Amino acid sequence: MVLLALALLTVGTYAAKAAGLLVATDRELPLGLRRAVDLLPAALLAALVVTQTVADGQALHLDARIAGVAAAGLAVWLRAPFAVVVVAGMATTAGLRALGVG
Structure with missing residues (x-):
């Protein structure tokens, strides 16, 4: 969708x-x-x-996804290649979720 x-x-x-x-x-x-x-x-x-x-x-959810988007945004700002941007966002989100943040 x-x-x-x-x-x-x-x-x-x-x-x-x-x-x-x-x-x-x-x-x-x-x-x-x-x-x-x-x-x-x-x-x-x-x-x-x-x-x-x-x-x-219904509501706003401020969880590990925000940190993942922020990490990807930082990688874009640093002009990292697209694959690095995706991996940075994914790894940040997964790492925080593994720690129980969200």
């Missing part, structure tokens, strides 16, 4: 971007607006990750 929502949001985002460019073919977007539009898919993905990590529709 989450993957379907992610796919639909991705297609919708790019369709909206394409529609704007098709409507205004003779004009170019200002640089600041172009940068903002280019960042929309990443912002939507980040919002989905955070929502799926801390909420279940």
Whole structure:
């Protein structure tokens, strides 16, 4: 279900971007607006990750998953390869769960 929502949001985002460019073919977007539009898919993905990590529709859950996302975020900030980012988040979450944190 989450993957379907992610796919639909991705297609919708790019369709909206394409529609704007098709409507205004003779004009170019200002640089600041172009940068903002280019960042929309990443912002939507980040919002989905955070929502799926801390909420279940009824309440917020602050547990080992938050630390895993933080570790992955730190790895991204340090420009680690994608595999390292995934392993850092996974290992942090698994390690804290093994210690009984969440």
